[in-house]
Amino acid sequence: MILPIQRDEFGIAITAADQPDLGAIPEWYQTGTGQFWLAELDGQAVGTVALKDIGGAAAALRKMFVKPEARGSVGAAQALLDAALAHARMNGVATVWLGTTDRFTAAHRFYEKNGFDPVAVEDLPDAFPRMAVDTRFYRLAL
Known part of the structure; x- marks a missing residue:
């Protein structure tokens, strides 16, 4: 579900091999305060979000x-983000960081609407797992 959005919809040259976390979700995300969520619509996966504990x-x-058919009025993105942030708050996370690409302009508006503030790359914590395609960064204080 993720690769077609990255490659076909947004033209990002990335492979599954570039994202080893996707083959090791329990080890990568489901430790410490981390978790991974999947949104379904009519029995089909339509969205994902994850939190990675970075200490x-x-x-x-x-x-x-989120797949195009689950965006907007369907509300999958908001439901996923709400679940992730509720989990973070319940588990003592004080700050959520994220990286994205310049191409995801709708995502930028979505994150900013949800209280995330843009930050410079040099402001990221040392433990932040930056991906090579990340060019824009955000922070949310909980």
Whole structure:
């Protein structure tokens, strides 16, 4: 579900091999305060989001992808983000960081509407798991 959005919809040259976390979700995301969520619509996967525990009461929001048919009024993106942030708050996370690409302009508006503030790359914590395609970064204080 994630690769077609990245490659076909947005033209990002990325492969599954570039994202080893997707083959090791329990080990990568479901440790410490981390978790991985999947949204379904009519029995089909339509969205994902993950939190990666990066220590120091911080987490990285990652793998936020929603298929076009589940965007907008369907509300899958908001439901996924709400679940991730509720989980973070319940588990003592004080700051959520995220990285995205310049191409995801609708995502930028979505994150900003949800209280995320843009930050410079040099402001990221050392433990932030930056992907090569990340060019824009955000922070949310909980």
